[in-house]
Amino acid sequence: MKKIIMLLVSVFLSACQLQAQQAKQKRMLLLQIAALRTYVDYAAKGYKAVKSGLNFISDVKKGEVNLHSDYFTSLVSVNPKVKKYGRxxxxxxxxxxxxxxxxxxxASLPQDDLFHGNELEYIxxxxxxxxxxxxxxxxxxxxxxxxxxxxxxDDERIERIDKLYEAAREDYSFCKKFSGEIKLLALSKAREKNDVKQAEVLLGL
Structure with a gap:
């Protein structure tokens, strides 16, 4: 139960951080609150803590909860088996x-100043x-x-959700791998850049 509550808090914090984002990120914020609702349904004993958190978020961000309530209302008309589906x-x-x-x-690319032109465009x-x-x-x-x-x-909805879950896993795996490759390449470029500087110092250039 503690893990569930910690996860709920984490999702709340993520929602706050995305407040200033544009339309696409607003949809992500809405979905985070939807995820909260899913876990609330599974964690009845932790409901009071979650409710307190919702009230806090409501006080901090006036109007945001009203936006999310549209999602909750629409969930009522869908079979609970679908809306509670953990995935x-x-x-x-x-x-x-x-x-x-x-x-x-x-965000790290401009700071490192290691990628330019076609490389940066590709990333x-x-x-x-x-x-x-x-x-x-x-x-x-x-x-x-x-x-x-x-x-x-409802079974068809769950089947589609399963497919979206597999797609999300693949996207996440690719994202981590691609980001890791960028970091490794950045380290290599940084070493080369440092070697060039040291060589220039030794040669008095």
Missing amino acids: VAEIITLQIEIFKIYKNTL ERTFRRLVNSCDDNLDLLLLITTSTSLEMK
Whole structure:
């Protein structure tokens, strides 16, 4: 139960950090709150703590909770078996981690000043494709878990969620690997840059 509550707190903090983001990040914020609701359904004993956290967030960010309530209302009309499906929260968690890795990796590039021209364009283009793919998957997740207009049985909805979960895992794995490769290449470039400087000093250049 402690782990669940810690996870809930973590999701709340992530929601606060994304407050200033644009439309795509607002959808991610909405989905984080949806993940909270999923875990609340599983953790009845921890409900009071969660409720207190919600009240705190509501006080800090006036109006945000009203935005998320639209999601909760729409969940009422979908079979609880779908809305409580644990992988919904897992998908959201993976997407949040992808966004963090993407954001941190890109933020470090100008500071290091090691990538330029085609290399930098390739990195930005690759991350942009990944983030766009994640955004599409989040939109689809929202549709599957809220829309009653979709002519889908509950088992079909869960099957689609499973596919989105596998896609999220693949995207997360790629994101970590790609970011790791960038860091390794940056270290190599930094060493080369340092070697050149030392050689110039030795040669009196």
